[in-house]
Amino acid sequence: MIKARGLARTFTTKRGAVEAVRGVDLDVAPGEIVGFLGPNGAGKSTTLRMLTTLLRPTAGTASVAGHDLRADPAGVRRRIGYVAQGGGTDPGVPVGEELDLQARLYGVRDAPGRIAELCARLELEGLERRAPGTLSGGQRRRLDIALGLVHRPALVFLDEPTTGLDPQSRGNLWEHIRRLRGQDGSTVFLTTHYLDEADALCDRILIIDHGRIVAAGTPAELKRRVSGDVITLALGHGGADKARAALEVLPEVREVALTGDDVRLSVRDGDRALTPLIRALDAAGVELTALSLARPTLDDVFLTVTGRSLRDAA
Template sequence: MPAVISAAGLARTFTTQRGPVEAVRGIDLTVHEGEILGFLGPNGAGKTTTLRMLTTLLKPTGGTATVAGHDLATDPVGVRRASGYVAQSGGVDPQISVREELVTQGRMYRLGKSEALARAGELARDLDLTDLLDRPCGALSGGQRRRLDIAMALTHRPRVLFLDEPTTGLDPGSRADLWDLVRRLRDEHGTTVFLTTHYLDEADALADRLVVVDQGTVAAEGTPGALKLRYGGSLDATLQDTFLAITGRRPAPADAAPVAV
């Protein structure tokens, strides 16, 4: 399958009072059309920094990358048009209704009023939000709010959907519903999904392929089945073994200055 996301030596260095900190040291990455990629790693591994670079929210300080054929450096507008992004914290206005939020998002993508209303209804049907259209966003449950976040990210029909730890804080039922939604996006719409998560069961259940990162580099990659076969045991044990191996080569304290990743 063709590559929708491609990165070579993607890097980001932050300047701090203690000196430069390499949050991402050189990521080589390929994500294929219609694939769900699980992007895993311990806290501070560089997951969110990598995701923010791929969504043009943060400029790389090294390397190159393309998303849906658009170069991060030379065509960031093209990257944004081809991408949908759901941040960890979401971004809805609690004071307005679900319908108003979806229509506003459509208008921001330059849809006409009637087109934005129609798209809002379509998204509500696809993401089981129809009965909630007139409810204030602030009155939604955690699972409902995450579905709305994803609906907003899909307004412009992106080829790639970036999800940054989308099920954090959700109850088991809401997590299962969101897993089903992600699968449907891939199976019914061909959407490519780039998923960061801390939950190993989530990665095992959803991802077609996994990339494990630490200290800003790729430590392991492969399908969940291949990683289990390579290391033996469950995915939890596999990734624990990987993290244990990584822990033995932590950087010097100056390199380990806290950075929001």
């Protein structure tokens, strides 16, 4: 659905050339929900603007929704939906009129039926005569998504869709985003500063920093690859040294640290490592009194690959 190679954008300023994006390669398959993360100034917004035809690349090639980004930007626009972070509604124009105008601009033949369908799906029924300025934050965001979907795009770009929403509205919107793929078969390209959102929604995550993709994979792959899992063992008195000697030779174990009678292990795959760890302790005659497994978070991954916490970078 998206294939970009060497995508780059340089801006000319009074101080000289600024390379905002420095040769981005990315692939998004049909039906995927892909998260695009990056600190401020990393090139995330510039990349998104290029992929949605709002900014012409300085270099590189890209195919978006089956159309060449440079040679056929109008074809790209016909096939994508774009929901901007700030929304695109007039606060004084009724919801129904906003949707009707968008449908007519895209030449949607069954506009009334399509609008009714979207209002039902996105819980906007009964609000058609209301002005967006009178709606709640969650209702306005669902209206933004409806406007991006009215022409049945194969690919939907969502730019921080839940920013500013309360937890209940965020959770509600997550369900609507999942249904874009489940009901419509749409591909979703999502930018967000909420790590729990990326973890919950995305099949794969791309992290950009300094204009380049610095990490890519499923949330689970990124956590294992960058941070590993942490297992903490509480042992009987005097068993820590014997446990370290028994465990540090295991191939699953990356690092062993002692804190009193507790042993903290960094392992490649916590689920698979548990059985050999317990067997090794039993063979060494070490009493195990408690065990806990902690998985790294996406913020751990982000901190490792960019040197910054995404929460701090937001």
